[in-house]
Amino acid sequence: MTIDQRAAMQATASVPGIPRDDEGPVFREPWEARAFAMALALHVRGLFTWTEWADALAQQIKLAQAQGDADTGETYYRHWLATLEKLVAAKNIAPASELHRYRDAWDHAADRTPHGQPIELTQGDFKSG
Template identity: 50%
Template sequence: MQIDPELAKINIPRDEEGPVFEEPWQAQAFALTVKLHEAKQFTWGEWAEIFGAEIAADTAAGNGVGNTAYYLCWLAALEKIVAKKELLTPDQLKRRKAEWQVAADHTPHGQPITLEKTPE
């Protein structure tokens, strides 16, 4: 797999085989960010600016450290760049977040969460 040189600059927990995530949602947030970048929805420079601001704000607020805090910042940055680029309306983003929460609540522990599992 060819790694984008700009992506390689992002500090991502890794082992010899590639990125390491503590929770599936972290991998999903990471993958979604990469896919949006590949679809040319934003540049890595734009991403780095927003993500860096999230980390700086989190640090200034004295919030936690570690993988979970890192990916909570990642997720917040992803939501902000989606809003900034108007990839979804605020209502669409709110609805999608609610759909994922319902799906997560109805998915057995350890199973992948998919929107298809959302009850009607």
């Protein structure tokens, strides 16, 4: 078992709420799997412990619930991604402004890409502002 596989097993056992079946985590969309994988990679590299991650994720979910999230499970990985962005910014891995810049560029790239085609980020997707 690779270190990434061990980290995935630890994450699914340690972080409550991860949607899963008998084979492991279940993702509705490819971006959810990517967000999961990014969190695993940053954990393996020592950016945070799973306890720290679980605490930050729980805080994010509570905040979303307080703001009206119905907590049906459909928004779980949105909270996962928001937690990842906050930890990366808090740990000075990347400033929040840079994360937002890339998020906006990906949104722009997705908007211009025909359905079913791969999304490719280009320099033109970064709006000067």
